[in-house]
Amino acid sequence: MFKTLLLTAALVASPALAARDDPDTQLRKALAGRIAGTPTDCISLPNTQSSQIIPGRAIIYRSGSRLYVNEPRSGAKSLHDDDILVTRVTGSQLCSIDTVNLIDRASQVQHGFVILGKFVPYSRPAKAN
Numbered sequence: 001m002f003k004t005l006l007l008t009a010a011l012v013a014s015p016a017l018a019a020r021d022d023p024d025t026q027l028r029k030a031l032a033g034r035i036a037g038t039p040t041d042c043i044s045l046p047n048t049q050s051s052q053i054i055p056g057r058a059i060i061y062r063s064g065s066r067l068y069v070n071e072p073r074s075g076a077k078s079l080h081d082d083d084i085l086v087t088r089v090t091g092s093q094l095c096s097i098d099t100v101n102l103i104d105r106a107s108q109v110q111h112g113f114v115i116l117g118k119f120v121p122y123s124r125p126a127k128a129n
Helices: 002-019 023-030
Strands: 042-044 050-054 058-063 066-070 084-087 093-095 099-103 110-115 119-123
Touching: 023 050, 023 058, 042 058
Parallel strands: none
Antiparallel strands: 042 093, 050 058, 058 066, 066 119, 084 099, 099 110
């Protein structure tokens, strides 16, 4: 009975897992229609509304209409799309020297951390008049 339930659960979950885009595709979709700007070392935390994890690859921070992509210098392979990001900063900026602890949402246990890299801004192009 247990083996049947386990197998059934695996079969039901398989289509959902197969439908998930790979990290490169997720990043490409998130940045569609945007143009990369000059990388910067820090972003303003008070202006940051949300973040999105690209598993194994990057963290996207939204600040107004601009997205900042951070591909960590270390630990990116530990990023999971359902992680809770915990950042301790001094001041009001998140910078490329900061670390972000990764907390598993289900167990509430830290399972890793990343060391941030530079933040690459992505904006929509100005509309022509």
